[in-house]
Amino acid sequence: MALRCTECGALTIPEGPELDLSVTTDLGTLARHLTLMNTNDPPQDSERLYVREVVSKADARLACVEDEISRLEDRLKVLLREHALLSEYRTKNVGILSPLRRMPPEILGQIFSWALPTDEQAKSPAYRPNPKDSPWVLTWISSRWRAIAVSTHSLWSLVHVDAAGSLHSLSMIQTQVQRARGLKIHFYGRQERNAAPQIQLFRFLSEHSNRWEALCLRLTSALVPRLDSLRGQLPALRRLWLEWDTPESQNRIDWIECFGVAPCLVDVGVHSGNHFIPVSLPARPNHITRYDLDADWPTHRRLLAQLPNLVEARLQASLGAPWPDHTNHKTSLPHLRRLYASQTQVLNYLKAPALEEMAVHVHDVPPGYCKQSISAFIRRSSCSLRRLCLEGPPLDPESLTFVLSNNSSVVELINITADAKDLFVILTHAENPFFPVAPHLSAIHFDLTSGSIDYDLYLNILESRCRAPHYSLKSATLLVPLDQGPSPAVLSKLDSLRSRRGLEVKVLSGVKARIERDTWLYKACWTST
Template sequence: MNSSVESKFAAPSRCSECGASVGTKGFETFDMSVAPGTRHHALLNSNEPPNDSDSVFIQSVISKADAPLAYLDKEILKVQEKLRQMEDERAALSSYWRRNRGILYPLRRMPPELLREIFSWVLPSNTEALDVMGQALWLLTQISSRWRAIALSTPSLWSRIAIDYSRSQGISPWPLSPIKAQLDYSRKLKIHFYASREVDSRPQIDMFKLLSEHSARWEKLSVELTTEMVPTLVALRDRVPSLRRLWIAWNSADAQVGVPSVDCFQTASSLVDIGVFNQFGSVPILLPGHQLTRYEIDCPLEEHIGMLKQTPNLVEARISIDFHEQVWPDLSDTVDLLRLRRMYISDPAALKYFKAPGLEELALEDGPDHAHFLAPFHAFIDNSSCSLRRLCLVSPTVHTTTRILQSSPSLTELLIIHDEDNSDETNTLIAALTAANPSAIPLIAPRLRLIFFGCEGESHLDYTAYLEMLKSRRTAENCALKSAALLVVDGPKPEAETVRGLHTLRREGLDLLLLEGAQATDEMDSWDYKTPWN
């Protein structure tokens, strides 16, 4: 080994501590060269153990290096201290630079109206709001005094209050004070309140009573009830003059015990949209039926008929009759829904009880019993004398779908919702919708301008066949296809080549919607008219 650290500058001096030479710029020289062939060189380049005389010599070498090392450590420390000082100075100068540059940012000159619009876009969705409890809004007020003033003076930002005790894991996390502040900053209110049997009922009741003090400003109410909450809800009678939309659900079957009916909203003079989710059993609800324009309730068919006879102005209805002990009433007369434009019904057999001459959109649950579906469907269309434009089928069969398409010339929009259990049936339907060559069977429903497919569960859709179906219809003569959608909540996704093919169709002019996960679920909910705001 032949190495040394030497000064790059002339006229080295001597270190007062070790006697080693120090260059004019402070670089110490220390001779680390070891001549080949010497005992020192042999020890450095092997694992040979030193003898006593070797140890004395090596110890002297180590001792000579101690002082130069200490000197270099001191010099390094000085440099580090200087570096820290420079870094601190730079940080201060950089902060000063940014603050001054910030004076010129366009954001400072942004009109309050535009800031309010931006603020509205950062608000969480209903589901997210239940998790973050309005944190996004409070964060906006901490950015600057101007932002705080604008946010606090915009009532619409504070209108939605979302509280879900079922997410609190046995702890009541909602203190009253921030909710009181939000109530002060708001004007109209959209209340989402979900009670839980796992949390002490007292703070839940106190919270709902606090919100009820402002019930005259409620525009929307979505509430899930426990037994203890029912009296608090009933106390709202004649206190909700601005309420336009109402959604009621029950936390458990026990919550419905002893509740003969809910009658506190019969005098709600602004109520036009009602939803009731009777998962555990049916509790009658008295409504101002003459003013309702939207209806979404699950209950026995006989109760539906009684309520729907009192709702002449309905535009949209979602009729769920999924009760195990369903009793079909005698068909004395039909319910005439003269203004109805959109309807979902869970059992097609119930269609015979209704007439809707202005109906344009219909969503139905299909099943393996083709006659059970097709006969009431065609009877309903004939009795109503309506011209359907859109049809949504949930878990459809190929037989039902193709028969309807062949016999319904007014249909221009087809929406299919399937799950993992009927993926094979859906893949067969895709094949049936594919345009064959001119010598084969004619194209089914060439008038369809819109074809949407969505899978609620794990998708096993043949994406390649789906792409070929779209391509074949786009190139088929006299085919009207303009819009398509593929919605996948879970499961395998299309391969890259299929995705490229879909994007090619989009570039060629096809209005194509591709969604997955929660976005796909939200979009499919709109297909069969589930409450979009709950």
């Protein structure tokens, strides 16, 4: 039987045994009716009449229920509409109480800066500025946000132009330049693309070169002549990175002179690629503290002699260039703290007493050559080297053992190689035939993104050094290919080392691995190469 709700009077339909549509109380008839509903037996004439009466009663009840459903649906629509209006009204009132309304503009501007693309994102080939991204989208939220975003000059300083995709409209870049104060220009020209729009954008940006603080420029043959307008117009430029798009982009280019009058340069990088093209440095380059160049060694030696205050240097020496005699002349870099050498031979020409970190690309050289070069360089420099990064084929066990054992100041070892199995064995406590090898190492890092990983051997290093009484291992990093990540069992063992031994251990792949490797090799995060 249908019942009325005592609170609102709405009709309710009972369930289960209370839903009684029978038209008789005769137990025999009821039992026969139940049998017919649960079997395929044919009804008798008298039973057919009874069932018709039950159907008629059910029809009446259904009509009543359908009317009530329709009424409740109409009521539900009213309630949902009211709910939506109340929610919107409440949200607006809660917004009045939001701490963001009381936040000082300078703090909100700082928060806005966290939404900007990072240097790593900006230099990615896949990066394309989008009006729906920060900082443009910040101007659409409210009048207050727009005013703060427009007046926060640093939000607009990064100007990214890449001719590989659709170029920003000139009016959009004009707006950004107008809102910025100092400018960081990332301009990636493309030799195979239409030169006219690239020249137009570069010409406009050059009109504001007195505000350039950083310039990352990929040159084409059409853009090089436009560099003449920059001469004497770069008073604020601090960071410079130049590269060429293709070998054709270097045709008939002998010299880049415009940067010879840039008095504030502190960071200079040039990647020539196909063949070296000289770039003028300021007449008094004492402010330059970072240097990244690919050239033959005589060119490096000449330029390094002019840069006495270098703190960080990436010396990419041409492989096929003749190496002059190094027995008498050593270039002294008294303030150098971080060094990357693309060949071991570079070390034969240098002395760096303040050096703390060094990365060396090890080529196929006679056994013992790297040991002699590295050890002689450290001894000659009398430096307290803290980090040693070896890139390329792994050193033979004797050489690595010699270098580490004779330089106890080296507490961080990095290997970037395709095959580290021999290194794993050398550095494992229990299996090391030269025991002990560098018990003073507090950090061991491997980049195996171009090879394969034996996780059992890797775990042996960590576990054995953590257990050994006089070992100092505190952190370890492993860079792996995307498709060779550790299994759940390996991850469990690494978690155990973190919790039981306090070991800081990271396993990275993809973009995070590339960023970590670039850091080990002292590549500037803001350049494109």
